[in-house]
Amino acid sequence: MTSPDLTQANIDKIAELFPSVVTESSDVDGNPARAVDFDLLRQELSDFIVEGPQERYRLDWPGKRAAAFTANAPIAKTFRPVREESVDFDTTKNLFIEGDNLDALKLLQESYLGKVKLIYIDPPYNTGNDFVYNDDFAESSAGYLERSSQASAAGERFLANTESSGRFHSDWLSMMYARLKLARALLTEDGVIFISIDDHEVDNLRKVCGEVFGERNFIAQLVWRARKFTDMRATTNVSTDHEYVLAYARTSEGCLRGVERDESKFGNPDDDPRGPWMSRSILGLATREQRPNLHYDLIDPATDTVYPPNPSTGWRYSSDRMAEMVSEGRILFPSREGGRPREKKFRAEMQTDLIAFRSVIEEVYTADGTQEGRELLGSGVFAFPKPTRLIKELVRQGTESDSIVLDFFAGSGTTGDAVSRLNAEDGGTRRYILVQLDEVADANTDAATAGYRTIAEVSRERIRRAGADTRSQAGVLGDALDVGFRSLRIDTTNMTDVLRAPDDTDQLTLSDFGSSVKPDRTGEDLLFQVLLDWGLELTMPIQKETIDGFEVYDVEEGALILCTRPREARDLSLSLSLSLGLPRPSRSVSRFVSCSSTKTSRTTRRASTSGRCSVNARHTLRSRPYDRRSLVGGA
Template sequence: MTSPDLTNININKLTELFPSVVTETLDADGNPKRAIDFDLLRQELSDHVVEGPQERYRLDWPGKRAAAFAANAPIAKTLRPVREESVDFDTTQNLFIEGDNLDALKLLQESYLGKIKLIYIDPPYNTGNDFVYNDDFAETTDEYLLRSGQTDESGASLVANPESNGRFHSDWLSMLYPRLKLARNLLTDDGVLVISIDDNESANLRKIGDEIFGTGNFVAQVAVQVNPRGRHLDRFVAKTHESLMIFVRNSAAESITGIAKEGRMADEYQRSDDGGPFRLLGLRNRNQAFNPQTRPNLYFPLYVEPSTGRVSTELTAEFHVEVFPDAPDGTQTCWTWGRERILRDNALLTAETTGAEWRIFRKDYLYGVDGKVAKTLVKSVWLDGEFTNDYGRKAVKDLFGGAVMDFPKSPQLMKRLLEIAAGPECIILDFFAGSSSMAHAVMMANLEDGGRRQFVMVQLDEHTDPNSTAADAGYSTIAELSRERIRRAGASVAESAGLAETDLDIGFRSLHVDSTNMADVLRSPDATDQLTLTELETSVKPDRSGEDLLFQVMLDWGLELTMEIAIEQIDGQEVFVVEDGALIACFDSTVKPELVRTIAEREPLRAVFRDSSFASDDARINAEQVFRELSPATDVKAI
């Protein structure tokens, strides 16, 4: 009966916006309570690196503040379409983005904010060497020792045994931390993040995942047997598994749905009645801490009708077989349910006998009353032979005729993730695409269940090893090889589908991360003379096409990059029509008044032109006036 605790309310709001700033402190009585780490909050709200010496319980490393800053810092880049690399550019709903995934994630923040159901990544494992994602905060050993306080500016040691191996952990964490922060923004409320990882960084990954997503949104660390033989270099214990670290955006949402397919149902769910598939679980309680003194209400006999196996709590003419909850060794135990629960849910009980001994079971149904999976079949250890790296290599060899990729993930493993976390109408993102096994799995899953899942693959333009099979086959970058994998996998899936699946999407729009399309025309008056004014007349770089500009405008307006694009010729000018009028754009060097009126009469939601296309400021103002008269709801922009 008090007024609301506004502090707790504000902490709840900040927890939703910035889960990484929530920490714990002790109250006056020494009990832990939630609190806000104001140093981290300052960093979230700052456009520069914020220093803060406060010690706290968290994972720290040299460069963490710079990594957090990198996640929030804006970039002057865009995504440029490349039609010749694409498949079914005009109709596909899939994307392949070539470039640094940190840039790509920033560019996707508006268009795909809260729209991705499943994010899967297989980041480079930390093997104690430099890796290809060399962000600005990666550093040399000397820089690391200086920044971590192990040496002074002259290089003299400040500790007995300077430890330089931490540099690789710091570089790896600094690489992944901003990417995970940006990825979280893209997830739907019931979205799922799955990360493949080995033992080198699994402990650190769990800590930064808890910080970014909140400890309550950690689901599990699933062990997947990927190499049944183990590696010959392993000492003491042959490592046959890798881990899948699973987080959800919101633990209150139904994010992991289990597997309801017949082919994936566990053997114990093969029984069935009017309630659907079920398994039998023994009603006898095996908790060793329970005894007649601690749980006297759970010790009583039950009675069975022998002809039907029905169960009752009372002795009658029908229910005359008496069953005590005794253990096989003669020790007394108890039931899992009490009398009230048995009376309420008696229809869920059944008895079976093997000779003279009767046992009481409860029916555990696979499906709930709403038809959804009531009991998850997702276990924490996956031993399926199709999930191994050998199967991943076989899938690639079947497509290319040779081992052109190192350690490709099995598409069957990827499909398992789709089954448990991605329904038939959702978007899946993999921003360490590598061999694009996830794209392959998406097309396979859509073929099987008729779904319309979409994929977004992001891969750095990393060069292949010049001595590799891939290089010998003519593939100069991993991204090039990854796109070819999708093409071949799509063709294979289409061949399996036959003519019956004409609307199966096996294409992708290829986009490249590049510098902004806009030219740098910012000059101070004293740095500008009459000769340079002509160079500053246009704000668009000379090598950029109208379609380049269109995609940058779509990013700026937060439009999905797979929207339908029609190119029309109106009054001899090229006009882009996006999603039947969601956006109409013309980027020709000159825009005629007649074209402006024609576009306005179509009443698009948005219209955009090049500022330099208008002969004068008066012409641009007149164009805006035309829209105010004919289509006042249109959002008009000049770039």
């Protein structure tokens, strides 16, 4: 009876917020104990790279601290909607995002914090030829492109990671580490992440995931038999037929659903009044030294045949319980020589219709994914996509019927395809968010020959065609399926740099200054930046009206109203939305008008109506690029 160990309680709280800073140490008696790595904690709370010499048990590599810093560094970017590349833009709940997934994960942090039930990613395997993302936010985009000699119109951002670089593992780990740290924050408390990987980095990836998600949240290292036929080209005389899928939970409570029982295994050949049953082994799991009470001779009362226990396993039940089961006719004694007793397990006594999901995934192969891609896109357009059945089963295991699924290495878009097809099967309304880098398709590939400029274009076309196919196969129920997607593109902020601070201006001189909104940006561009700033989901329904030249965007019937005006217009009163009979909004924003002081905290804005615009809101100019901490998406 002692008072609580407050130190350990505090460590538990820190571990929940920052699993990567909790490490293994030793107490005064030399026993293992959890402790906080204060160098790592300082890094989580610092806006610069923290150096630290402390020895610790963990995976380390050159660039790890920089990767942690990169994950936390802010960016001045936004999502721009692309209606012409979307399907059912106004009604769909799905998202397709084109651009660097590190940027995407940062931009999604407020709108989808703690809302994603399942993440599946198939990152580039580190084979020595695959690209890795070169993350550097210490310089401008123009400077980065100039330094890396990558100034293509597509904004290509990848470098070869050859084994000769000396950073073969380090670059790949840094790329993954930053993204996994951001991805964890998006998961629900009972969320799960699945990561496809092969032998090159599976050991390192497990260590990284153990650090990011916490080792206690490890679920399984699933083995997927990916190859159907033996690889005759193997130089080591070993045909590597498998890959892995690592599974980690957001918290220790996270788990998989399980699979339905095979009801065909149950029968009632002896007309037992207790109903259908199946034969089950009664072997135990312990040696005589471990569980001596489970090692005894089992005797068939009808024949007096003695069945000794297996020395390495013993029996499943104690001798007293086994005697009860024999008397109740629950033990099946063999009729042939050499057989072993088994249990009669009745279906009616089983508490659930589900059994455990097996760690070995079979009967679905890479060749299946290749065939699917060929049927949807044509031969060779995308090399070795994951099969839909594999992703569909993982999604089935880790989601509810209305969950959000995220894939930030979308590739050919298999995850989006799988979510739509699973919804068609079980009537679910799951939503997906796909992110794909606008990687330029090599000129020598079938994708380029088929007219696809980037891999993102391939992804969009895949889910576009797969959605149409899913809806067609669903027949009369197809119209109710959401097989569309809102296409968004990552771009720089909508706001321009201005040289004059708000306090240096007044109402009379305001008209002398230029707009702080970039000239190529639309009202809908501004709307999506405001949605991000307010932490609103990006698939909310949007209604647009043009009234007396003003564009009025109503998000989810008054959750937010954005009013923009032509550049030549001189004045705008925010009482306009009310006078025109629009619903009184929870939030209202007008272009070039600030709703309230930029010092208002985000917590205050969400907890009260202080963020509502008033008729007398004064005009301001920003003295810096658009900041995610500021109040509105105006200037």
